[in-house]
Amino acid sequence: MTGRAVAAEMLSLESALRQLVKVVQRTPVELASPNGALGRYAAGDVRAKRSQPCADLSAMDGFAVAGTEPWTVVGESRCGAPFGGPIGPGQAAHISTGAVIPEGASAVLIKENAQLSDHTLQAIEHPEDGAHIRRKGFDFATGEQVIAAGQRIGPAQLALLIAAGCDAINVGRPPRISILECGDELDAKAAKPGQLPPSNGAMLAAMCASQACETTVSAPLPDDLGAIAEAIETAGSADLIVISGGASVGDHDLVRPALKSIGVEPDFWRVAIKPGKPLLVARRQKQLILGLPGNPVSSFVTGFMFMLPAIRAMLGARDPWPARMYLPAAHDLPPVGPRREFLRATIAPDGAIPLDQQDSSALLALSKASCLIERPEHCGGLKAGTPVPVYLLGNGGNA
Numbered sequence: 001m002t003g004r005a006v007a008a009e010m011l012s013l014e015s016a017l018r019q020l021v022k023v024v025q026r027t028p029v030e031l032a033s034p035n036g037a038l039g040r041y042a043a044g045d046v047r048a049k050r051s052q053p054c055a056d057l058s059a060m061d062g063f064a065v066a067g068t069e070p071w072t073v074v075g076e077s078r079c080g081a082p083f084g085g086p087i088g089p090g091q092a093a094h095i096s097t098g099a100v101i102p103e104g105a106s107a108v109l110i111k112e113n114a115q116l117s118d119h120t121l122q123a124i125e126h127p128e129d130g131a132h133i134r135r136k137g138f139d140f141a142t143g144e145q146v147i148a149a150g151q152r153i154g155p156a157q158l159a160l161l162i163a164a165g166c167d168a169i170n171v172g173r174p175p176r177i178s179i180l181e182c183g184d185e186l187d188a189k190a191a192k193p194g195q196l197p198p199s200n201g202a203m204l205a206a207m208c209a210s211q212a213c214e215t216t217v218s219a220p221l222p223d224d225l226g227a228i229a230e231a232i233e234t235a236g237s238a239d240l241i242v243i244s245g246g247a248s249v250g251d252h253d254l255v256r257p258a259l260k261s262i263g264v265e266p267d268f269w270r271v272a273i274k275p276g277k278p279l280l281v282a283r284r285q286k287q288l289i290l291g292l293p294g295n296p297v298s299s300f301v302t303g304f305m306f307m308l309p310a311i312r313a314m315l316g317a318r319d320p321w322p323a324r325m326y327l328p329a330a331h332d333l334p335p336v337g338p339r340r341e342f343l344r345a346t347i348a349p350d351g352a353i354p355l356d357q358q359d360s361s362a363l364l365a366l367s368k369a370s371c372l373i374e375r376p377e378h379c380g381g382l383k384a385g386t387p388v389p390v391y392l393l394g395n396g397g398n399a
Helices: 013-023 155-163 200-208 225-234 255-261 296-314 363-368
Strands: 029-032 062-065 071-077 091-095 107-110 114-117 120-123 145-147 169-172 176-181 214-217 240-244 266-269 280-284 287-292 325-328 340-348 351-354 371-375 387-392
Touching: 013 266, 013 280, 013 296, 062 071, 145 155, 176 200, 176 225, 200 214, 200 240, 200 296, 225 240, 225 255, 240 296, 255 266, 255 280, 255 287, 287 296, 296 340, 296 363, 325 351, 340 363, 340 387, 351 371
Parallel strands: 071 091, 176 214, 176 240, 240 287
Antiparallel strands: 029 169, 062 091, 062 107, 071 120, 114 120, 266 280, 280 287, 325 387, 340 351, 340 371, 371 387
């Protein structure tokens, strides 16, 4: 990789995300069954191989009727056992929800509106033509696009693919993610003053579990340039290396020097967000490298805003960015300085409530947060009740 100059100024969030898109490379496309595609993204448009429904079906339990009343009931159509022929004017057939409409029937008289005496049927309320009939192909027809390129295959899309007769689709291969955690202070027992259990790697791996990827977490690395460089090179088969800690400017923040020692220069470094300023993005041939801050909340926020979108982009997502919605601010919010702020918050009936503790090391507060409130840089104070952008985390008590 040729060296690239890293701007001394911090990038805005939007600029950083645009640059991230430029350096992310999609994983190779492979063919997968609908079940195998779950959680991944379609690599191309998918078209139905059958129509749904494949015939006119009843939407209700009752009677398929032809012509005007009274009707003579001449048989039954049920799921898996259609009526064995057409019905003519003045005739009707018992019918179940989802059963095929007999040829000649013009409507379904629902059971609640039917009066049946022996085989003679009359209506309490006469159905309009076409009432309670699901027409052939009303959901989708053979050849119709059912999944768009870049669309995520979730439970509903899985059912759709199966119903549409699509036994295999093209999707991106699950990215291989290698997570490294740096810091001399990291020790599983944390028996000495100043030591910490290594929790960021496990947290980031758990975040990755929401995506279709293969994740490994290495043992904590010391603040040693050679050890960090060796770990990066050892993870050569990974599509994405995520390094938590060591990306800032301290004497023992050695991720950038370690990258430089193996010929890698950052594409960008430092983003104007709080928490999460010392974010680093680099590329080593086809491999993406993300250096995240070591403070756990900073690591979480940058993982949410950059790591997860990078994985989704690798998988071919049409829109890899986290979904944003608006809720009222439940409390007044103070002005914001030169960095975009992401406040940990909970959701209540009157809106989003920022947590009292916003320190970037506060895991207890993070565990209670169900959303992030986004506050633009250099914005003024805000009155309670004003809509604010929020990102749902799927985390915390009321998520």
